Amino acid sequence: MMIKLAKIMRFPLILVTFFLLYFPIIIIAILSVNESQSAHAFSGFSLKWYSEIITNTSLRTAIINTFTVAIISTAISTIVGTTVAIGIHAGSKKESTKILMLSNIPIINPDIVTGLSLMIVFSFVRLRFGFPTMLIAHIFFSVPFVILSVLPKLRSLDKDLYYGAVDLGCTPIQAVFKVIIPAIKAGIITGALIAFTMSIDDFVISYFTTGSGFSNFSIWLYARLGRRTFSPAAYAYNTLIIMVTFVTILTMNIKSYKKREE
Amino acid sequence: MGYLGKLSKPYKWAMYLLVGVPIIIMIMLAFTRTLGVDFTGAEFTLDNVTRLNEQVYRQAIRNSLVLSSIATIICFIIGYPVAYMITGLKDKYKWLVLVMVISPMWSNMLLRIIAWEQLFKPNSLLNAIGVSLDLLGTRTAIVIGMVSIYLPFMIFPIFTVLDKMDKSLIEASIDLGASQIQVFTKVIFPLSLSGVASGVMMTFLPSATAFALPERLGGGRILLIGNVIENLFKRVYNYNLGSLLSIVVIVIIFGAMRIINRQEGGLII
Amino acid sequence: MKKISILLVLVLLTISLVACQDKTTMYVLNWGDYINEEVVDAFMKENNINVVIEEVDSNEAMYEKIRSGNTKYDVAVPSDYMIQRLISEGLLNKLDQSRIHDYQEGMFEPAVYQLMEDAGINEYAIPYFYGSIGIMYRNEVEDYVLEHGFGVLFDKDLLPEGSRVGMYNSSRDSVAAALLHLGYDVNTTDTTKLNEAEALLADMDYSIWGDDNLKNEIVAGNLDVALVYSGDYFDILYIVMDEGRDVEFGYMTPSYTNIWVDAMVIPTLSENTYQAHLFINYFLQFDNAMENVEYVGYTPVITGVYEAMKEDEDWDDITGNIYFRDIYYQDGFIGQMYKHISLEHYQMLEDIMMRAKMD
Numbered sequence: 001m002m003i004k005l006a007k008i009m010r011f012p013l014i015l016v017t018f019f020l021l022y023f024p025i026i027i028i029a030i031l032s033v034n035e036s037q038s039a040h041a042f043s044g045f046s047l048k049w050y051s052e053i054i055t056n057t058s059l060r061t062a063i064i065n066t067f068t069v070a071i072i073s074t075a076i077s078t079i080v081g082t083t084v085a086i087g088i089h090a091g092s093k094k095e096s097t098k099i100l101m102l103s104n105i106p107i108i109n110p111d112i113v114t115g116l117s118l119m120i121v122f123s124f125v126r127l128r129f130g131f132p133t134m135l136i137a138h139i140f141f142s143v144p145f146v147i148l149s150v151l152p153k154l155r156s157l158d159k160d161l162y163y164g165a166v167d168l169g170c171t172p173i174q175a176v177f178k179v180i181i182p183a184i185k186a187g188i189i190t191g192a193l194i195a196f197t198m199s200i201d202d203f204v205i206s207y208f209t210t211g212s213g214f215s216n217f218s219i220w221l222y223a224r225l226g227r228r229t230f231s232p233a234a235y236a237y238n239t240l241i242i243m244v245t246f247v248t249i250l251t252m253n254i255k256s257y258k259k260r261e262e
Numbered sequence: 263m264g265y266l267g268k269l270s271k272p273y274k275w276a277m278y279l280l281v282g283v284p285i286i287i288m289i290m291l292a293f294t295r296t297l298g299v300d301f302t303g304a305e306f307t308l309d310n311v312t313r314l315n316e317q318v319y320r321q322a323i324r325n326s327l328v329l330s331s332i333a334t335i336i337c338f339i340i341g342y343p344v345a346y347m348i349t350g351l352k353d354k355y356k357w358l359v360l361v362m363v364i365s366p367m368w369s370n371m372l373l374r375i376i377a378w379e380q381l382f383k384p385n386s387l388l389n390a391i392g393v394s395l396d397l398l399g400t401r402t403a404i405v406i407g408m409v410s411i412y413l414p415f416m417i418f419p420i421f422t423v424l425d426k427m428d429k430s431l432i433e434a435s436i437d438l439g440a441s442q443i444q445v446f447t448k449v450i451f452p453l454s455l456s457g458v459a460s461g462v463m464m465t466f467l468p469s470a471t472a473f474a475l476p477e478r479l480g481g482g483r484i485l486l487i488g489n490v491i492e493n494l495f496k497r498v499y500n501y502n503l504g505s506l507l508s509i510v511v512i513v514i515i516f517g518a519m520r521i522i523n524r525q526e527g528g529l530i531i
Numbered sequence: 532m533k534k535i536s537i538l539l540v541l542v543l544l545t546i547s548l549v550a551c552q553d554k555t556t557m558y559v560l561n562w563g564d565y566i567n568e569e570v571v572d573a574f575m576k577e578n579n580i581n582v583v584i585e586e587v588d589s590n591e592a593m594y595e596k597i598r599s600g601n602t603k604y605d606v607a608v609p610s611d612y613m614i615q616r617l618i619s620e621g622l623l624n625k626l627d628q629s630r631i632h633d634y635q636e637g638m639f640e641p642a643v644y645q646l647m648e649d650a651g652i653n654e655y656a657i658p659y660f661y662g663s664i665g666i667m668y669r670n671e672v673e674d675y676v677l678e679h680g681f682g683v684l685f686d687k688d689l690l691p692e693g694s695r696v697g698m699y700n701s702s703r704d705s706v707a708a709a710l711l712h713l714g715y716d717v718n719t720t721d722t723t724k725l726n727e728a729e730a731l732l733a734d735m736d737y738s739i740w741g742d743d744n745l746k747n748e749i750v751a752g753n754l755d756v757a758l759v760y761s762g763d764y765f766d767i768l769y770i771v772m773d774e775g776r777d778v779e780f781g782y783m784t785p786s787y788t789n790i791w792v793d794a795m796v797i798p799t800l801s802e803n804t805y806q807a808h809l810f811i812n813y814f815l816q817f818d819n820a821m822e823n824v825e826y827v828g829y830t831p832v833i834t835g836v837y838e839a840m841k842e843d844e845d846w847d848d849i850t851g852n853i854y855f856r857d858i859y860y861q862d863g864f865i866g867q868m869y870k871h872i873s874l875e876h877y878q879m880l881e882d883i884m885m886r887a888k889m890d
Contacts (some may be wrong), residue, residue, distance in 0.1 A: 021524070023410075040383070084270045086266055091313040108519060109512070110488075110511060123600070174264060196475050213584060218372050221373060224586075226747055229564055229744050242369050254357070297598065298598060317889065399738055482740030484888075497592050497881075498881050499598060506742075
């Protein structure tokens with residue numbers, strides 16, 4: 001009975017899922033080719049907002065800022081996260097539980113609490129808010145994800161690998177670079193990808209830690225909601241991003257699938 | 263590998279600084295009345311604690327818990343069968359459907375919220391197909407928004423667990439004469455609980471503490487705890503009550519984590 | 532190893548690129564859609580200064596940003612009562628009149644001059660725009676609005692069934708509108724009067740508590756009436772006419788209302804006071820002020836600019852509307868200014884609004 005019900009419900013549920021996930025994205029795509037700035041009605045087809053991504057200076061700056069912060073924070077947090085993961089793996093059990101607990105806090109904590117905490121520390125030590133504070137914040141919430149994706153790879157690694165390299169005359173540093181890093185590459189890449197995605201999309205933590213007019217895309221958007229300075233070029237930018245990710249992921253999957261078939 | 267063990271030391275201290283110090287400052291702020299983080303002349307007071315009992319804050323906390331619980335339950339009802347179904351697909355389709363479920367997360371979250379906001383107004387793009395919704399500023403709008411944004415966070419962990427499940431267990435129980443329903447309720451579901459637990463956490467936590475989503479879809483008239491906290495910090499400049507409420511949020515969240523963890527008997531993330 | 536070092540170099544390079552700018556950068560704290568960016572661009576070119584503008588949607592948010600000191604703003608544009616508060620907390624510099632060359636005695640509108648004098652902020656601020664709060668409405672409900680004034684915002688029975696009402700998401704403005712409707716002083720601290728105002732706000736079921744979006748929702752037909760700043764109405768009116776669309780909405784300022792002035796100030800934390808003075812002065816120059824008004828659409832504070840608009844036929848639809856300026860000089864018009872109130876009193880207003888939103 002239940003199984004039957006589940007079978008009947010399967011199709012509608014998939015439909016509901018895709019509706020919920022894709023309806024807003026389709027609406028954004030429609031608005032990106034809407035002639036009028038108003039989102040209330042479709043007044044005609046136009047691609048002008050796509051060129052405005054480049055010509056609208058404030059939006060362009062915000063997009064550049066988003067990627068600058070994402071690239072730098074991903075690079076730093078990947079290096080830091082991998083280093084720390086190697087350290088945790090090598091350290092004592094007690095020490096590593098302690099660090100893991102600490103590093104899980106930014107993951108579990110709601111964004112608003114993380115954002116506020118950082119804002120409070122930064123203003124307590126009188127930092128000037130802007131690019132540096134936002135960058136520190138992004139590194140802060142990215143590192144734990146890198147650690148979490150690298151650590152399982154390290155744990156499945158044969159410990160003899162490292163000792164073997166040392167026995168063969170490698171210094172510990174050389175052993176790490178020549179043996180460990182290549183072996184955990186997949187974990188590092190996953191961690192970097194998560195860090196990059198989180199940074200690109202972040203709004204709440206950036207909102208509390210930025211200043212001096214430094215905005216990423218989300219903050220640009222939030223400040224202009226319902227205002228004249230809002231430009232539908234934001235819809236166009238988002239639609240482009242979605243299309244690019246879609247194509248990349250699909251080609252990657254098709255490639256890896258073909259490889260597997262061979 | 264003692265030498266390498268030192269590598270994580272600086273990180274530990276940085277985390278103490280960035281996690282511990284703000285909590286200490288927040289606790290200090292919660293029991294004083296100050297201007298921002300300037301503690302000169304601050305005195306101990308329980309005023310903020312008394313104010314916590316005011317109807318506004320109680321209602322905001324209740325709104326958060328109720329709306330995000332409803333959203334989480336809906337996510338589970340939709341997400342579990344969908345995740346289960348995906349595991350049953352052939353490899354080729356499995357990855358395609360999975361990619362389709364995860365891809366929307368690359369679209370800016372705020373922009374997706376705004377798209378819903380536009381549709382929930384009486385005069386919207388939907389008029390073209392003869393539909394006029396009037397949902398902006400309702401709880402329904404907030405719940406739809408939450409489900410739409412956080413559904414992938416429910417599907418993904420459940421899928422991961424279901425997909426890794428040892429198929430021989432299922433075969434064994436069928437051999438032992440279990441009906442399909444029994445296989446599901448006695449074997450599959452209990453084994454997938456860890457995925458359900460992380461799915462629930464990953465949908466409930468962010469939706470309960472969101473502030474942009476309820477602000478936009480709630481038409482500014484339904485306050486969740488996130489809205490109240492943001493308002494206290496960014497408009498009223500009352501860091502004291504704001505800190506106290508943040509501490510309340512942290513306590514609720516870590517309490518909820520403990521409960522789910524204990525039931526689950528393991529680490530979630 | 533090589534890849535990592537290349538990555539590191541790239542990172543350092545980007546950081547230094549972001550950090551190094553030979554131009555002075557000044558930070559301006561403004562309201563949304565409240566400055567003509569072309570004028571700002573011209574200012575940047577002429578003086579070789581980089582101007583970064585941040586936008587907020589309330590005086591309270593503006594206060595928080597200046598007070599917290601997270602960004603060291605050089606110029607901000609708060610309203611009268613918030614300027615009083617900032618002065619009382621020692622957060623503003625006195626302006627150096629000698630560095631504002633284009634200032635002339637009597638160049639500002641009499642109503643503005645009066646406001647600044649009443650607020651006691653002349654030495655700290657140069658006016659930017661002024662206006663009042665009133666009601667923006669769809670033409671279908673015009674008769675009701677003209678008859679009842681602020682009443683339509685607080686009594687469901689005064690509007691046709693199913694009408695949708697929007698309220699300003701700012702405690703100061705929403706409570707003031709209720710007080711004005713009741714005929715009370717906008718600055719009252721009398722708890723019984725405030726309770727009455729709260730009851731009015733709580734009884735209504737506002738469709739949207741918004742800010743700049745209220746005017747857009749009226750134009751789109753998603754709201755029938757809303758509390759809107761006078762300037763916001765003229766701003767959107769100008770845009771709709773410009774696009775050649777039908778104007779299906781109107782505006783009225785009741786004759787007992789609030790009147791306000793937004794003015795440029797220099798916070799004490801400013802590190803570029805020389806540039807800040809240049810910036811303030813730039814917006815006093817006739818051509819720049821004119822261009823700025825054309826974009827912003829609010830009532831200009833400089834008499835010369837207003838007169839030039841009046842002579843230009845293109846502006847007839849705007850300047851001919853009494854709510855643009857003339858009402859402030861009519862007999863029987865009483866514009867009350869918000870005054871700086873104590874922190875406790877301010878928290879009271881905030882609580883009133885929050886409670887009114889809860890059901």
